[in-house]
Amino acid sequence: MKGRRARSRSHNGRYGRGTGTRAAQRVLGVLAAAGVCLASTPPALASDGRPAPGRADFGLAASGECAFGDGVIKSTPWSLQRVLLDQLWAQATGKGVTVAVIDTGVDSSNRQLTDAMAPGSKSYVGGSGTQDLEGHGTRVAGIIAARPMKGTGFEGIAPDAKILSLRYTGGANKQGDSGTMAAAIRAAVAKRVDIINISSDTANKKDDATLRSAVTAAVNAGALIIAAAGNDGADGKSADTYPASYDGVLAVAASDRNDERAYFSQSGDFVDVAAPGVDMVSTVPKGGQCTADGTSFAAPYVAGVAALLKQAHPTWKAAQIATRIEQTAQRPGRGPNQFTGWGVVDPVAALSDTSTPATSPTPDPPVQAGSGGVVPMAVTMGESEAEKERRTAIYVLGTGLALVLVVAGSGVAVRDWRSRRTGRAGR
CATH class of the missing domain: 3.40.50.200 (Peptidase S8/S53 domain)
Structure with missing residues (x-):
């Protein structure tokens, strides 16, 4: 809740969309x-x-x-x-x-x-x-x-x-x-x-x-x-x-x-x-x-x-x-x-939690090494939605290109096979 901590601010944005498509x-x-x-x-x-x-x-x-x-x-x-x-x-x-x-x-x-x-x-x-x-x-x-x-x-x-x-x-x-x-x-x-x-x-x-x-x-x-x-x-x-x-x-x-x-x-x-x-x-x-x-x-x-x-x-x-x-x-x-x-x-x-809270939140205290507790590894936010979509798109694009190459290669192979077969038939 604002007014209880100092933070910087910036500007920009647009609507989210509905479900469906x-x-x-x-x-x-x-x-x-x-x-x-x-x-x-x-x-x-x-x-x-x-x-x-x-x-x-x-x-x-x-x-x-x-x-x-x-x-x-x-x-x-x-x-x-x-x-x-x-x-x-x-x-x-x-x-x-x-x-x-x-x-x-x-x-x-x-x-x-x-x-x-x-x-x-x-x-x-x-x-x-x-x-x-x-x-x-x-x-x-x-x-x-x-x-x-x-x-x-x-x-x-x-x-x-x-x-x-x-x-x-x-x-x-x-x-x-x-x-x-x-x-x-x-x-x-x-x-x-x-x-x-x-x-x-x-x-x-x-x-x-x-x-x-x-x-x-x-x-x-x-x-x-x-x-x-x-x-x-x-x-x-x-x-x-x-x-x-x-x-x-x-x-x-x-x-x-x-x-x-x-x-x-x-x-x-x-x-x-x-x-x-x-x-x-x-x-x-x-x-x-x-x-x-x-x-x-x-x-x-x-x-x-x-x-x-x-x-x-x-x-x-x-x-x-x-x-x-x-x-x-x-x-x-x-x-x-x-x-x-x-x-x-x-x-x-x-x-x-029935204890009486303060009027502003505070970060969780760190666990000290050697205290008998587990010292957690730093956690990041992970892959963002945009990064995930970009990766998915690359996979889709790569798969599509691979299919195109397979189809094209297959066409060349079939054409060569037919050419050789026609040549043998003419002899």
Whole structure:
């Protein structure tokens, strides 16, 4: 969480894509970069058309993949399978804790969310706070507090927490901006909400004075703001995003099934922690569930863990809750890095440690040689996604060239054989 450690910052980036044909598009792109001329391919997958305060950090799904009001996914999603849920919920379920979801609204007609809604939801773009035309806010809310339901293995990470929907964008005739987002933050503070989830960022990654002021006021009031880091990290460049980069905000990157940074997740020194953000199952308007990728869905995962900690330790301050999440996260090194911050959140570890945390995380102490402990070898981040794709492309290209040579050589051999056979027949 910023304001508790000094770090340098830089700029640049662009959106991550949805699932579906994404992998094929990335391989084709690598092949093209390697100098292979390809036939024209279909256009890149479009986002689901959701607006932003200029541009929101909305998780993306391939067009046509999700139908609101459709069925549910029966199996338990991987993001929950990785957690010992019985052990986790023996510690806390989020009961008595309200999380403000500042987003496109939350559709309370979804059966898994009807009983999760707190009174006082509001819209700043017309309509109701419990209306969601885009589906984004309903997904975010579900990851935090969806109630269990027969027929599906999906439920929220804090299944007894409450959701206060503050709809700052996604109106039928009006879209939001940093001003409506700031107004929603101030409303959450006025409601004395302890945890605020923001799965959006500003257009062109611009710092906005009004938004910064609202965030500062919320932090000073004791609220824990959890914000998505952004989906513009595919180019490998670091960049600040807002409100995630503001002091006092817990910035969340997206991780994949291997606990590595999702290729689209924005990197930067502002990143505090990472959480599952790939193939995330959640609730959608009119009922049912869909899957999507994005740091938008990693942030509410962390917000759910924060709600559990708040129930278990109601006197802890926002900085202490953030520190416990960061300190118990799984990381490859002793300290943070610009890809996953202090590491991938470990809900059970966060809840199992009952000691009182400090107000800022510290690197793990080194193990001294001769102390009886094991001295670990330095661990690197390993092969990056781009390096892996480049290597795969080279393999594919090399295999293709080998096949071409085999075919060409075979053609020459056949031609020579036929020539010799014809010559013998003529004698």
